[in-house]
Amino acid sequence: MITTATIGYPRIGPKRELKKALESFWKGDIKENELQSTAKDLRKKNWEIQKENGIDLITSNDFSFYDQVLDTICLLGAVPDRYNWQGDDVDLKTYFAMARGSQTKELDVSALEMTKWFDTNYHYLVPELKSDQKFKISSQKPFEEFKEAQSAGYKTKPVLLGPITFLLLSKSTEGKNTLDLLDNLLPVYLEIVKKLNELGAEWIQIDEPIFVKDLDEGVISKIKKTLNSIKEAAGNSKILLTTYFESIDQKVKEEVFASDVDAVHLDLVRGENNFNYIKDSNKTLSLGVINGRNIWKSDLTQIIDQIKDVKGDFIISSSCPLLHTPYDLDLETKVPENIKKWLAFAKQKLQEINILKQNINHGEAKSDLTDNKACIEERKKSSLIHDDNVKARVKTINEDTLNRQSKYEDRAKIQRDIFNLPLYPTTTIGSFPQTKDVRQARAKNRKGELSNEDYDKFLEDKTIEAIKRQEELGIDVIVHGEFERNDMVEYFGENLKGFTFTSSGFVQSYGSRCVKPPIIFGDVSRPEPMTVRWSKFAQKQTSSIVKGMLTGPITILQWSFVRDDQPRQTTAEQIAFAIRDEVADLESNGIRMIQIDEPALREGLPLKRKDWDEYLKWSVNAFRISAAVVKNETQIHTHMCYAEFEDIIDSIAALDADVISIETSRSRMELLKTFEKFKYPNEIGPGVYDIHSPRVPKKDEMVELIKKASKQIDPKRLWVNPDCGLKTRGWPETIDALKEMVSAAKELRG
Ligand code: GLN
Ligand code: ZN
DSSP states (O other), rough: OEEEBBOHHHHHOOTTTHHHHHHHHHHTTSSHHHHHHHHHHHHHHHHHHEEEHTTBBEESOOOSSHHHHHHHHHTTTTTOOOGOSSSSSSOOOHHHHHHHHHHSSEEEEEOOOOETTTTSSSSSEOOETTOOOOOOOOOOOHHHHHHHHHHTOOEEEEEEEOOOHHHHHSSSSSSSOGGHHHHHHHHHHHHHHHHHHTTOSSEEEEEEEGGGGOOOHHHHHHHHHHHHHHHHHHHTOOOOOEEEEOOOOHHHHHHHHSSSOOOEEEEEESSSSGGGGGGSSSSSSEEEEEEEEBOOOHHHHHHHTTTTOSSSSSEEEEEEEEEGSSSGGGOOOOHHHHHTTTTTTHHHHHHHHHHHOOOOOOOOTHHHHHHHHHHHHHHHHOOOOOOOHHHHTTTTOOOOHOOOOOOOHHHHHHHHHHOOEEEEEEEESSOOOHHHHHHHHHHHHHHSOHHHHHHHHHHHHHHHHHHHHHHHHHEEOOOOOOOOOOOOOOOHHHHHHEEEEEEOOOEEEEETEEEEOEEEEEEEOSSSSSHHHOOOOOOOTOOOOOEEEOOOHHHHHTTTTTSSSOOHHHHHHHHHHHHHHHHHHHHTTTOOOEEEEEETTTSOOOSSSSGHHHHHHHHHHHHHHEEEESSSTTEEEEEEEOOGGGGGHHHHTTTEEEEEEEEETTTTHHHHHHHHHHHSSSEEEESSOTTOOOOHHHHHHHHHHHHHHHHSSOGBBBOOSSSSTTTTTTTHHHHHHHHHHHHHHHHHHO
């Protein structure tokens, strides 16, 4: 028998209903019960859609108000002390305090650290564990959701983030090995699993995506025993152990398959090696054959061929949870029809899974595949995709394309003389608050209710206002504020050839934040300047230096749905040349500092170390293609945030940007430890405060942080800036925070 399954479904809502409810709740516009009822509706609709589209095993507990790792922190009672949690079931107030920080009289605390989930653009909250951490069940969520589904008529497979992944993604407050806590933690998992069994779960899904990483012996030796005890506690419930985002190594495979779990899920889209394990298996296999990370229609004929040797019963599923794909192509109104027919969103992926099942079960019901085949063939040959000039330009890359005129030390001297900035120069990362009026004006302009001229005037006013405010605050290097941009990738994609856009293709990034990744379907080029108009306008308004603001090639690549018919490297190089043209145009239009943001450089790092060098080489080169076109006198900045930079610090240096602004504040400057070993050669602005929280930082905190930084980095090379763009903040807190920041810099100069 062939079964169909999902291992997780998007939860923000087809029309981002959850986002809207959350944000209203945070503002105090709706009460908790209203938020809860929106959530309940969304869960029910999700189950319904999966059933309707032929999925046999649907998931519960894949819903979250913010993040599944945060849910697990609550489930296990691992709330850090600073949240004053009293030890009962974790309430929403504590939950959101961990997610977003809190600045009330009772509770003035910062949020948990946030970091990227594997190599996706989804962010999770990092658990903080003490070396004597106690765990106890402190949330009823998995049980309640299972029961809720049951009473709505759905038998579900509850999912839990597995204990090994949970521990390895946590950080120890004392720098210990978090896996040492496994003996403390496991009994709680066993209790949870037992409870789910008592509630009647036929299947329980344990997610262990960490199993695809390079694990050391210490971890591998714990796998089998851990899985066996979970299986034992689960009684007659079956355990589906899921791994995704890559293949599992041979040694991990041996442990997993020697354990007592009933079924193993393998990612067969990104984990090619996993194909070696599927021919002879002692377990039920869950074959992750439909890509959960991209939006292209699958080649179903090819998949059937790839899995034809699998013996016995198996499960067909998506490669990873569908959290990373948009909801439903049927809601899509913007993508042109000739491209739309090449696509599949979450709902369509359910249908593909079901078509595969029908086809394999009933052998000859081939009719379903002819459409799919025709689509796949048509896309390969389409003239929309290929541009010979672009392909030729990429072949011209040489040393000249990749290198600045002079080395950093020489450029730095020239730049110091001409810019004449004070010690600890202050700047921001680019965007200023995208307030309601900005979003409304953009929406009105889109709908044709606000003329282009009026919209343009509106943006000019906003830009002028932002510049005035920065001048009043005394910020040294000014930005134009990015009011014209909806999103740092979408804005560029809209101005580049080879990209298309969706109206409905939202994917959760963190909490209520969603992104709408562009789709790169063809060869990329830049028909016209994209940002020159705004940078030039801004520079005209002020005698201070205005920094031009661009998104880098790797970030554009990483935050788009990328074509799957050529290597990512080639697509990155094409984008890099487009940005290079923009950099050159900014320079020739009098812009003297240009920031090329690459917040996603780290996130694109392959999950297995053996693949790192190759990736870092082509991605660093892509940045250098974009930047190296300028003269010595033009200062190139870059920016990175929310990731662990330790492992790639030498590649960050190899970008050879004159200045980098980099996030460090949420993790309290942990990055600086790296600089004990690696002397970062160029200028650097370690972020001095966390912009993801409405909390206003105090001057003294920032002075402390910069002093800490000065121990590792020559103060002459230090900049002072927030840790990311300010677009999600309001103006009042932005002004207050920047005031504190500027006085911190001034105090240090003194
Ligand atoms: N320049 C961008 C901004 O300020 C950078 C955003 C980011 O790093 N994600 O919004
Ligand atoms: Zn950032």
